Amino acid sequence: MRARPAEYELAAPGTLSAVLSLLAQEPGEWLPIAGGTDVMVQYSAGRLPSRKLVSIWNLPELRRIETIGGKICIGAGCTYADLCDHDIVRREFSLLASAARWTGGVANQNRGTIGGNIVNASPAGDSLPALMVYDADLILVSAKGRRSASYSDFHTGYRKTRLAPDELVESISLDRRFSGYYAHARKVGARHAQAISKVCFAALGQLADGVVDDVRLAMGSVAPVPLRLSETERLVKGHRIEPELMRLASRTAAAEIRPIDDIRSTARYRAAVAGNLVAEFLERLSVRGRTI
Amino acid sequence: MIEPPQSHTKCEISFQVNGKLVAVRAYPMERLLDVLREELGLTGTKEGCGEGECGSCSVLMDGVLVNSCLVPALQAKGVNITTVEGLAEDERLHALQQAFLDCGGAQCGICTPGMILAALHLLGKKPQPTMEDIREGLSGNLCRCTGYAQIIEAVAEVGRRGIAG
Numbered sequence: 001m002r003a004r005p006a007e008y009e010l011a012a013p014g015t016l017s018a019v020l021s022l023l024a025q026e027p028g029e030w031l032p033i034a035g036g037t038d039v040m041v042q043y044s045a046g047r048l049p050s051r052k053l054v055s056i057w058n059l060p061e062l063r064r065i066e067t068i069g070g071k072i073c074i075g076a077g078c079t080y081a082d083l084c085d086h087d088i089v090r091r092e093f094s095l096l097a098s099a100a101r102w103t104g105g106v107a108n109q110n111r112g113t114i115g116g117n118i119v120n121a122s123p124a125g126d127s128l129p130a131l132m133v134y135d136a137d138l139i140l141v142s143a144k145g146r147r148s149a150s151y152s153d154f155h156t157g158y159r160k161t162r163l164a165p166d167e168l169v170e171s172i173s174l175d176r177r178f179s180g181y182y183a184h185a186r187k188v189g190a191r192h193a194q195a196i197s198k199v200c201f202a203a204l205g206q207l208a209d210g211v212v213d214d215v216r217l218a219m220g221s222v223a224p225v226p227l228r229l230s231e232t233e234r235l236v237k238g239h240r241i242e243p244e245l246m247r248l249a250s251r252t253a254a255a256e257i258r259p260i261d262d263i264r265s266t267a268r269y270r271a272a273v274a275g276n277l278v279a280e281f282l283e284r285l286s287v288r289g290r291t292i
Numbered sequence: 293m294i295e296p297p298q299s300h301t302k303c304e305i306s307f308q309v310n311g312k313l314v315a316v317r318a319y320p321m322e323r324l325l326d327v328l329r330e331e332l333g334l335t336g337t338k339e340g341c342g343e344g345e346c347g348s349c350s351v352l353m354d355g356v357l358v359n360s361c362l363v364p365a366l367q368a369k370g371v372n373i374t375t376v377e378g379l380a381e382d383e384r385l386h387a388l389q390q391a392f393l394d395c396g397g398a399q400c401g402i403c404t405p406g407m408i409l410a411a412l413h414l415l416g417k418k419p420q421p422t423m424e425d426i427r428e429g430l431s432g433n434l435c436r437c438t439g440y441a442q443i444i445e446a447v448a449e450v451g452r453r454g455i456a457g
Binding site (some may be wrong): 035041045053108110 | 322428
């Protein structure tokens, strides 16, 4: 380990309001730490941007899942295991449940949190494409109060978000209107477990009279931010899924992503995979997508 | 000018380890792994990668499997930790330890404590796991010797006999 523990402070005030007042006193000075699956890795490597940390692990205010009307509200401190264990998440938000099951091994699923995945803002975060296609809203909280922010443009650049220095993500609000959609998730990595994604993909679709009535596609690890494939969606919507459309959709997807070469893969490979994943989804949607 | 890093003081952190209440003086950002090994002398918990990828530092925290290299000591305040040292009763090995021996599930031994704790956590949730459950339950624990087959067999054996306790 490269870090010297004596040089770091860690506060654990134990309640959300106490954490928020600490953040308000010195905005940007305190780095929140939940389950530590990202923060502790950076810490051990001596790469942590702050020497003052505040624990938000297991704060009861952040660790609950509630259904309110047609929405489900997931506390940002819920772990991947919490998501996998929740009936409604499993039944109606299968893309999120799959992503939770693919993230790390069991020990990391028991500690890694959905809020952590969002604010860590890695383009490879497995749950992020699912949140994009489910049209998530984030509830952000500070000592001054709450505000709601659309998740669709929350990531503004590589590891950058719209979160203010005195704010925390309190919860994620998801509309239950997609429960009838055909849902398809894929993670492409070096091995099945414990691998960081080369490409991850979440897709929802619905057919009406054999025509694509609605489609929502998002990918991770193919751009500086998790990316909604808007051009591919526009191309496909309102059409019958036929081989020519699938080929065109593949090409559009491969062209609208902005992949790079890095330690896990190459831009060329990622573009090829992105195209194939879109084609695979459309093929399955054409067979299994519910017709209304 | 860069300020020299400030040195903070240790704090007292108490928690239970293997059923026994302990109090240690540690820096709050010390890793639980180091507290267990260096302060408490419980060297059964191993360090492999130190970044949550290999599972050799797995312990149970309030019955839940975690990588102790990723837990700051302060977050262990008031919890109940189980390490591999807490499994045997006197001279009698835990059923999982015995099964690992019987099936050849341990070679160099570095991954073994973590494997056993991951298996214990799995059997707590699924007392009769399928092969697929076992593979998934142990997927965060890497072994570079056995090829996994004997490890999986050891866990399956305990599941079949319903003796995880």
